[in-house]
Amino acid sequence: NDILDLSKIEAGKLAIEPVEFELEALLEDVLAITGVSARQKGVEFSLSVAAEVPRKLVADADRIGQVLANLCANAIKFTERGVVRVSVRLAASDARSATIGVAVEDTGIGMSAAQLAELFQPFTQVDSSSTRRRTGTGLGLSISMRLATAMVGKIEVRSEPGRGSVFEFTVPCG
Secondary structure (H helix, E strand, C coil): CHHHHHHHHHCCCCCCCCEEEEHHHHHHHHHHHHHHHHHHHCCEEEEEECCCCCCEEEECHHHHHHHHHHHHHHHHHCCCCCEEEEEEEEEEECCCCEEEEEEEEECCCCCCHHHHHHCCCCCCCCCHHHCCCCCCCCCHHHHHHHHHHHCCCEEEEEEECCCEEEEEEEEEEC
């Protein structure tokens, strides 16, 4: 699926389809799937949603879910013990729209500035020494960045080696 999505994105054929959805249902679906991996590893996994975040939104729920699933899967993959926290906040709003910010914070291995510079490149794993232990295609973050951009949003990351990472994506919603 990742390779198909990357091909659609590169061909300019990826469609963003805004629909009305319930944020809580979307979060529950994604976290139910990714939470299994966290429980298997013994990693604490939590969710918080700020009270001011609208419960019904209009955006491409499938793509938001895909970005969130990719960020959660990476956080869990690179956290041997500790915590992965997902938090949702209202980043901006007016009478007709709201921009939500979704942060995925982990207490994993973290990354250096040099690693961060390579982070969103397709087929790239920033820590090649861990590739054998932590398999993956190296597409999840690249696709997530492109999906966020296609939804007129963005992804930012803060990280420090040995102290974990925080990935936050924002996306405007109706």
